[in-house]
Amino acid sequence: MAMKKSKSCSITGMMCGIAIIVLGGISGLILFISNAGGASFPLSLFYLLDIPFIAVMIGVTLILRSVPFPGGSMFARRTGRPVDTRPSAEKSFIYETPGTCSSCGAGINAETVEWVGPLSIKCPYCGATLDTVRREV
Numbered sequence: 713m714a715m716k717k718s719k720s721c722s723i724t725g726m727m728c729g730i731a732i733i734v735l736g737g738i739s740g741l742i743l744f745i746s747n748a749g750g751a752s753f754p755l756s757l758f759y760l761l762d763i764p765f766i767a768v769m770i771g772v773t774l775i776l777r778s779v780p781f782p783g784g785s786m787f788a789r790r791t792g793r794p795v796d797t798r799p800s801a802e803k804s805f806i807y808e809t810p811g812t813c814s815s816c817g818a819g820i821n822a823e824t825v826e827w828v829g830p831l832s833i834k835c836p837y838c839g840a841t842l843d844t845v846r847r848e849v
Contacts, residue, residue: 725778761795807844809833815840825842 740763747756809822816838825833831844 723778729774729778731771732767732774736771737766739763740764740767742827752765804849805846806849807831810842810845813838813840814842 740759740761743759743763744756747759750756774794797804809820809825812819816836818835818837820833820835820842824836826836828834828841833842833844834840
């Protein structure tokens with residue numbers, strides 16, 4: 713009887729998380745006991761408190777990542793709506809100077825124009841105010 717891959721992966725992740733928590737707690741306790749008569753009290757506290765804490769943080773992360781939530785992620789379950797993982801359908805645009813002046817017909821170089829607004833330029837030859845050209849990226 714074959715087990716589904718997703719269920720197998722979630723059980724494996726849970727088991728790894730629990731094992732890391734237990735081993736981190738035991739190893740921190742053993743290191744604390746072995747260093748109890750040592751000269752460094754802060755190191756003993758590190759063994760007793762920090763190693764198990766780090767193991768719990770890693771283990772809980774593994775456990776939460778292995779729990780299947782409807783919608784595919786923990787965030788989708790908390791907010792009650794699925795998370796959209798598709799690429800964004802929005803288009804990007806840039807604004808460029810026009811190639812020629814619409815008033816005098818002179819060629820316009822982007823480096824020589826004077827900007828008179830966020831999307832407006834001034835023709836260096838006739839002084840006309842021109843709008844920039846919107847181009848999709």
